[in-house]
Amino acid sequence: MSTPDINSWQSVQDEVLRRIHNRIWKPGAQIPNETDLAKEFNCGRTTVNRALRELAESGILERKRKSGTRVALHPVSRAxxxxxxxxxxxxxxxxxxxxxxxxxxxxxxxxxxxxxxxxxxxxxxxxxxxxxxxxxxxxxxxxxxxxxxxxxxxxxxxxxxxxxxxxxxxxxxxxxxxxxxxxxxxxxxxxxxxxxxxxxxxxxxxxxxxxxxxxxxxxxxxxxxxxxxxxxxxx
Amino acid sequence: MSTPDINSWQSVQDEVLRRIHNRIWKPGAQIPNETDLAKEFNCGRTTVNRALRELAESGILERKRKSGTRVALHPVSRAxxxxxxxxxxxxxxxxxxxxxxxxxxxxxxxxxxxxxxxxxxxxxxxxxxxxxxxxxxxxxxxxxxxxxxxxxxxxxxxxxxxxxxxxxxxxxxxxxxxxxxxxxxxxxxxxxxxxxxxxxxxxxxxxxxxxxxxxxxxxxxxxxxxxxxxxxxxx
DNA sequence: TAGTGGTCTAGACCACTGA
DNA sequence: CAGTGGTCTAGACCACTAT
Missing domain, CATH: 3.40.1410.10 (Chorismate lyase-like)
Incomplete structure (x- = not known):
């Protein structure tokens, strides 16, 4: 991996945001599930969950059980x-x-x-x-x-x-x-x-x-x- | 305990809010630490942490390492x-x-x-x-x-x-x-x-x-x- | 230095929901 | 039914800070 160490929920969040900003994960597209991301980042699923949960709360991701996590198409940002x-x-x-x-x-x-x-x-x-x-x-x-x-x-x-x-x-x-x-x-x-x-x-x-x-x-x-x-x- | 079962972070949060609203824990007062609350509520410290963390983020509690958690004196509510x-x-x-x-x-x-x-x-x-x-x-x-x-x-x-x-x-x-x-x-x-x-x-x-x-x-x-x-x- | 919150982990079970 | 996120737990270690 060329990215710096990913081991805190904050760094997971940063990496996810980077991929969204760089269009590696495009609006509307599905991203890997928590388990796979945890494997990729070599951290616990709990850590990934916290990172993604916060992004979902802030409107950047949309999560649904079973169908997974997607990058929001029309992000509703919260001021x-x-x-x-x-x-x-x-x-x-x-x-x-x-x-x-x-x-x-x-x-x-x-x-x-x-x-x-x-x-x-x-x-x-x-x-x-x-x-x-x-x-x-x-x-x-x-x-x-x-x-x-x-x-x-x-x-x-x-x-x-x-x-x-x-x-x-x-x-x-x-x-x-x-x-x-x-x-x-x-x-x-x-x-x-x-x-x-x-x-x-x-x-x-x-x-x-x-x-x-x-x-x-x-x-x-x-x-x-x-x-x-x-x-x-x-x- | 006369309160209903407390076993989810949500119910911990509700109970904490109830105590604040009922002035059992007054503005400015220190509340028990996470470990003690976990014992009292018979749940994990992680669960208490999540409940209190959210309340701190929303301005109702003020938390500092070592000195503990207090009920905010002048809560800045966040719209x-x-x-x-x-x-x-x-x-x-x-x-x-x-x-x-x-x-x-x-x-x-x-x-x-x-x-x-x-x-x-x-x-x-x-x-x-x-x-x-x-x-x-x-x-x-x-x-x-x-x-x-x-x-x-x-x-x-x-x-x-x-x-x-x-x-x-x-x-x-x-x-x-x-x-x-x-x-x-x-x-x-x-x-x-x-x-x-x-x-x-x-x-x-x-x-x-x-x-x-x-x-x-x-x-x-x-x-x-x-x-x-x-x-x-x-x- | 010691007490407190902050976070991570592995594993587990549950709740929801699409196929 | 099976896959996904949602949450809980116990234990561990770390970071900060009042004393």
């Missing part, structure tokens, strides 16, 4: 976005963080919110709006609905010092979440609190979370115009 | 976005796909493009613009620069029938990619080809790819207003 609290997002940019509560009311959420939370309408929830500042300038708005049935303790917290963003993460664990990204023109509320014109285009991240079967919260983060969400991509 | 060719995106919505080339020129890319591709300015590239249609209606615009040094064969392809999006994926593999999501008001070009007003807010996905050290392409996909990018979230 990963790190979702974290806004304070950390700001601090990681090297800016100083500020927070201001705008209002906190108990109200009936609009249909868009109950729909995203997979609920019927009519239930009252806690509605919290706030602005996150970077070096004193508005960085993002937070518009959040909290389900008081699942999170009754939110009724006693005023969110004046600590954002709901952070308070929930520290106090209310969740099991399941959805995330949606969209763009809209700046609403009147956004124009006022982000200090932008009605021509501004705003990037929104909407996130709903559940704990077991109970809805926890639905939040929209609206970013200052020009904001980018950057992904750390995999292969 | 995964599937990036695939626009044709499949449209077909998965149950619409019929259409494609039209707008123009194809050789030109010097603007600074924003060379910057994203990590290049010096001055090099000529192939510039291809096209519209993707869903049921005959503009769905997204593709504005693409292709590096002719890395992909010389693009000079001979006209992109009249098949989009660059698809042609590149089938013919030019890449190793590395970046992805960026942003919102802007509709440009004159977007207003014309997406048939929207100057008040429209457009969601863009920018993607640059490289093969080994060579830049392959930089593309901006501009979606029809109202488009959402939806994530399949983990844990």
């Amino acid at each position: 990963v976005i790190a979702v974290q609290i806004v304070r950390r997002e700001i601090e990681e940019r090297g800016a100083s963080y500020g927070y201001a509560l705008i209002d906190r009311t108990v109200d009936t959420p609009p249909h868009a919110v109950t729909f995203a939370m997979e609920l019927a309408q009519g239930e009252e929830m806690l509605h919290v709006r706030a602005v996150h500042l970077a070096d004193g300038v508005p960085y993002a708005l937070e518009d959040r609905w909290i389900c008081l049935r699942t999170v009754p303790q939110a009724r006693d917290y005023d969110f004046a010092q600590k954002s709901a963003n952070e308070w929930l993460l520290e106090n209310v664990p969740y099991n399941r979440a959805t995330l949606s990204i969209l763009a809209t023109p700046a609403s009147a509320f956004e124009q006022e609190y982000l200090a932008v014109s009605d021509k501004a285009s705003i990037l929104h991240v909407e996130r709903a979370t559940w704990r077991d079967k109970g809805p926890v919260t639905f939040v929209t983060i609206s970013y200052q115009p020009g904001h980018r969400i950057i992904s750390t991509t995999t292969s | 995964v976005i599937a990036v695939q060719i626009v044709r499949r995106e449209i077909e998965e919505r149950g619409a019929s796909y259409g494609y039209a080339l707008i123009d194809r020129t050789v030109d010097t890319p603007p600074h924003a493009v060379t910057f994203a591709m990590e290049l010096a300015q001055g090099e000529e590239m192939l510039h291809v613009r096209a519209v993707h249609l869903a049921d005959g209606v503009p769905y997204a615009l593709e504005d693409r620069w292709i590096c002719l040094r890395t992909v010389p064969q693009a000079r001979d392809y006209d992109f009249a029938q098949k989009s660059a999006n698809e042609w590149l994926l089938e013919n030019v593999p890449y190793n590395r990619a970046t992805l960026s999501i942003l919102a802007t008001p509709a440009s004159a070009f977007e207003q014309e080809y997406l048939a929207v007003s100057d008040k429209a807010s457009i969601l863009h996905v920018e993607r640059a790819t490289w093969r080994d050290k060579g830049p392959v392409t930089f593309v901006t996909i501009s979606y029809q207003p109202g488009h959402r990018i939806i994530s399949t979230t983990t844990s």
Whole structure:
């Protein structure tokens, strides 16, 4: 073999990727089974399995029992976005963080919110709006609905010092979440609190979370115009 | 033990998550080491390792050799976005796909493009613009620069029938990619080809790819207003 | 230096699925 | 039914790092 030693799952992965990139294994083509590859690379089948499993998870290979492993024809690559609290997002940019509560009311959420939370309408929830500042300038708005049935303790917290963003993460664990990204023109509320014109285009991240079967919260983060969400991509 | 049988890595993971959610293991706290957990669950250490490794990859646990495994204090959850060719995106919505080339020129890319591709300015590239249609209606615009040094064969392809999006994926593999999501008001070009007003807010996905050290392409996909990018979230 | 996670191995059995 | 991937196990050694 002209290739360097192949004895770790990482090196197996590298060699497989090399063969795919060099068209030794073409898109759609079947590759040898795990046992044969293990023999060829002189390593255990477990090692080959780990290498191939990760490539299948990242969409480069397609595996099926009995019929074997193929190079994906139309690889669906997976971009990963790190979702974290806004304070950390700001601090990681090297800016100083500020927070201001705008209002906190108990109200009936609009249909868009109950729909995203997979609920019927009519239930009252806690509605919290706030602005996150970077070096004193508005960085993002937070518009959040909290389900008081699942999170009754939110009724006693005023969110004046600590954002709901952070308070929930520290106090209310969740099991399941959805995330949606969209763009809209700046609403009147956004124009006022982000200090932008009605021509501004705003990037929104909407996130709903559940704990077991109970809805926890639905939040929209609206970013200052020009904001980018950057992904750390995999292969 | 009152818990159901724990004998697969999946059930180990479920049990660990249950303990974290129920605050049996609190944020920041250390959990038992792999050997002890294997004993408790009456399974192999390898099984525990796989369960914990995945949780560490998804940001719920933090692991360090010698010092052990802790529940993450500020979990950075990872939202995964599937990036695939626009044709499949449209077909998965149950619409019929259409494609039209707008123009194809050789030109010097603007600074924003060379910057994203990590290049010096001055090099000529192939510039291809096209519209993707869903049921005959503009769905997204593709504005693409292709590096002719890395992909010389693009000079001979006209992109009249098949989009660059698809042609590149089938013919030019890449190793590395970046992805960026942003919102802007509709440009004159977007207003014309997406048939929207100057008040429209457009969601863009920018993607640059490289093969080994060579830049392959930089593309901006501009979606029809109202488009959402939806994530399949983990844990 | 010692404790922890990271990985490899050989062998085994199971689950799925195409022929 | 038979071939393939999916997983588990016990044991081993290695790599990193707190002390």
